Amino acid sequence: MAQRTSVQRPSGGGQGKICQFKLVLLGESAVGKSSLVLRFVKGQFHEYQESTIGAAFLTQTVCLDDTTVKFEIWDTAGQERYHSLAPMYYRGAQAAIVVYDITNQDTFGRAKTWVKELQRQASPNIVIALAGNKADLANKRMVEYEEAQTYAEENSLLFMETSAKTAMNVNDIFLAIAKKLPKSDNSATGSQREGMTLRPSDPTPGPAGCCK
Amino acid sequence: MADRRAAGEEGGDGGTNSSTTSQSRLSDVDEYGFQRPPDFDYATYEEFMSRYLTVLARRARKWAHLLGARETVGRGVKLKRYVRKGIPMKHRGKMWLEVSGARQQMSLRPGYYRAMLAGAPLGEEVQEAIRVDLPRTFPDNIHFRQVTQDAQVTQGKLVSLNNVLSAFCRHNAGIGYCQGLNYIAGLLLLVTNDEESSFWLLCVLTDSLLPDYYTSTMVGVLTDTRVMEALVKERCPLVWRHVEHYGLTWDLLVTKWFVCLFAEVLPIETVLRIWDCLFYEGNKVLMRVALALVVTNEAEILKAQDFGDIVKCFKKITQDANAIDCHSFMETVFKVSGSFPRARLAKLRDSCMEQVLAESKK
Ligand SMILES: Nc1nc2c(ncn2[C@@H]2O[C@H](COP(=O)(O)OP(=O)(O)OP(=O)(O)O)[C@@H](O)[C@H]2O)c(=O)[nH]1
Numbered sequence A: 001m002a003q004r005t006s007v008q009r010p011s012g013g014g015q016g017k018i019c020q021f022k023l024v025l026l027g028e029s030a031v032g033k034s035s036l037v038l039r040f041v042k043g044q045f046h047e048y049q050e051s052t053i054g055a056a057f058l059t060q061t062v063c064l065d066d067t068t069v070k071f072e073i074w075d076t077a078g079q080e081r082y083h084s085l086a087p088m089y090y091r092g093a094q095a096a097i098v099v100y101d102i103t104n105q106d107t108f109g110r111a112k113t114w115v116k117e118l119q120r121q122a123s124p125n126i127v128i129a130l131a132g133n134k135a136d137l138a139n140k141r142m143v144e145y146e147e148a149q150t151y152a153e154e155n156s157l158l159f160m161e162t163s164a165k166t167a168m169n170v171n172d173i174f175l176a177i178a179k180k181l182p183k184s185d186n187s188a189t190g191s192q193r194e195g196m197t198l199r200p201s202d203p204t205p206g207p208a209g210c211c212k
Numbered sequence B: 001m002a003d004r005r006a007a008g009e010e011g012g013d014g015g016t017n018s019s020t021t022s023q024s025r026l027s028d029v030d031e032y033g034f035q036r037p038p039d040f041d042y043a044t045y046e047e048f049m050s051r052y053l054t055v056l057a058r059r060a061r062k063w064a065h066l067l068g069a070r071e072t073v074g075r076g077v078k079l080k081r082y083v084r085k086g087i088p089m090k091h092r093g094k095m096w097l098e099v100s101g102a103r104q105q106m107s108l109r110p111g112y113y114r115a116m117l118a119g120a121p122l123g124e125e126v127q128e129a130i131r132v133d134l135p136r137t138f139p140d141n142i143h144f145r146q147v148t149q150d151a152q153v154t155q156g157k158l159v160s161l162n163n164v165l166s167a168f169c170r171h172n173a174g175i176g177y178c179q180g181l182n183y184i185a186g187l188l189l190l191v192t193n194d195e196e197s198s199f200w201l202l203c204v205l206t207d208s209l210l211p212d213y214y215t216s217t218m219v220g221v222l223t224d225t226r227v228m229e230a231l232v233k234e235r236c237p238l239v240w241r242h243v244e245h246y247g248l249t250w251d252l253l254v255t256k257w258f259v260c261l262f263a264e265v266l267p268i269e270t271v272l273r274i275w276d277c278l279f280y281e282g283n284k285v286l287m288r289v290a291l292a293l294v295v296t297n298e299a300e301i302l303k304a305q306d307f308g309d310i311v312k313c314f315k316k317i318t319q320d321a322n323a324i325d326c327h328s329f330m331e332t333v334f335k336v337s338g339s340f341p342r343a344r345l346a347k348l349r350d351s352c353m354e355q356v357l358a359e360s361k362k
């Protein structure tokens, strides 16, 4: 059973800001997008994670200093033919995690294509992170750390190698994104319609490892 | 309640283990092999089952009488009524083949499935896509558990699933493998328990019942979510406005409903009842179900007060007590969706597809 650190409720309405961000996960099928989200949101890992159809929606809350950050996460389907749906998910997203599998060179190529598409079509301020997942399978590595890091630097992306299986860097990458997102009152949420009407209720319990 | 859950969990993971709990007569694995989740609502389900068993017994008698010694039945108002009230599990696989026309195709081309199985190797990409999805299909079903030897899947439904999907890709290279077909083929295998039957049912689905759903652009799915939106706008304008207001689109909410034909969306028993009608009456029933889900849950949806709440609500309404009670659910589906002229639907589809195609060219 994964160890759980429950996420603290923001104390009352007055103190501390609450920000809400939309985040989308993109990447080839089976690189581990759903697994990363499952690890982040529920602290679990399934050897056989069901393939995602369309997209799945989850939320998780983390605390950064005096700010509560609520992520609304779209975990998308990886297969190419679902591509036409992707813009709906990244449109209006403030952050994206583009995932590849370090044991599969093709998935890194696909990740680069996603990054390009985001740079062209997504909101210009979108925070993009690159995740080289399945880092626990280092003996099957096909994508070198340095190669990905150089690419990430050239494109101003956050970059980490992660493992949904061992939990390595999973919370960290979400926290790094949370840190990078603008948290001033008026820029925090994407759609004005939503405003800042987040009630400080029911933060999903999870291992997000904040407020420690 | 909590006790039951704990007991349910204990029996977990064993696979073949179907121990019952002291308070619930129900096993933690359902009759199709699906592991009930730890938070499974045994109380609601048992309450429903106690009523549904009577229905099932009555339907079994009626069907036995209808079929007599025959294997086939003629189409007609009576059969339609019977199908809408549910095909007994005992006859389900055979009847699906019968009423969908799959049996006819199968008998016209004996040996075809074998030939497709033994055909030329598939392209590497397709093969890989299937291979990756096999263990990710119904991992919560005991029949779909991996039995591997030297990294080769050696027995059980996963072998059959691999066979059916590979044969299908050879038969219909234009479609190839589309994620979602794994769940559909998997469910067909659970019901028919036969690869060849599952193959031909899959062919009927993709060739005639749902043309354009699983093609490389999935234009059929994109079209039908739009058709659904148009129908919701017409019949449930408040919900339509609500969804619009929070910046959601219908594709985000219901793509999986259509891609999976409600498999992995609604409870299994309910899905099978929908598929009974799908194979007999055609794809219109999918639209009826989708619409009924929205109409009957209007108040619930309108209560959701932000983007995330609405998405979660659309998930909840597919799993609540109403969705579990498949018999009442299907009655409601036909009552709520009412008269639904085929011509009207066809026209709506044409105009929606035109929009989709126009937008994809941009
Ligand atoms: N060893 C290892 N396996 C992983 C890791 N992350 C995911 N997996 C496995 O890789 C497979 C695919 O993971 P998913 O999370 O379903 O991949 P996905 O990107 O969501 O795939 P789609 O839904 O098809 O787009 C699953 O069987 C996981 O168990 C990891 O960090 N290490």
Ligand SMILES: [Mg+2]
Pocket (backbone or CB within 6 Å): A033, A034, A035, A050, A051, A052, A075, A076, A077
């Ligand atoms: Mg996934």
